[in-house]
């Protein structure tokens with residue numbers, strides 16, 4: 435039963451970039467355990483390795499050494515194809531720069547993960563657009579939307595297929611303070627309603643008020659703040 439496992443488990447994870455003389459050691463012997471349903475905030479100076487850590491947990495990159503398990507599945511060992519399948523089915527990503535497909539409408543962007551997972555019922559996409567207050571923008575090309583609206587579309591895309599783990603990398607970094615706050619409130623509300631696990635890297639202190647746990651990267655390790 436997958437429920438016996440922590441949502442995220444990292445053991446002795448190291449990540450280097452480059453090799454030999456130009457080798458950079460970004461993470462050293464990282465230990466991290468995150469429980470199901472936790473909202474975890476990740477702080478750390480620019481360049482400390484927040485995006486690197488999220489990329490490892492999100493199976494976008496591999497650790498140099500160490501073990502990474504998501505819901506009890508050891509993703510650090512999976513082959514490329516299995517990693518892609520795993521990402522598609524079990525994870526949701528929210529980025530600073532939204533990363534939407536500009537030629538598609540809001541609705542088409544949001545339903546993409548359903549299509550990729552072979553789900554042809556569009557109800558979840560319509561429902562989440564409603565939850566995000568975007569019902570009037572469903573048919574708009576995302577290029578015509580404001581930054582805050584684009585980020586709401588991106589939240590819809592990250593959540594529409596009900597992934598167990600959501601990774602957000604500075605989701606408010608391109609937004610004004612008020613819009614950023616609204617985005618955090620939306621993410622918090624939706625993720626808690628569904629009991630999903632959320633890890634958010636950010637420089638924004640106000641997120642602390644929403645979090646169950648606050649972590650930071652210090653001396654190339656993850657520590658509680």
Ligand SMILES: Nc1ncnc2c1ncn2[C@@H]1O[C@H](COP(=O)(O)OP(=O)(O)OP(=O)(O)O)[C@@H](O)[C@H]1O
Pocket residue numbers: 451452460478479480481482483484485486487
């Ligand atoms: N693909 C890569 N190849 C080589 N070096 C990289 C790569 N990605 C990140 N780095 C380096 O690893 C270090 C950590 O980068 P990372 O992007 O994880 O930091 P961050 O904490 O997310 O910073 P920020 O707050 O500015 O987003 C930096 O020194 C960066 O230059």
Ligand SMILES: [Mg+2]
Pocket residue numbers: 484485486603
């Ligand atoms: Mg980063």
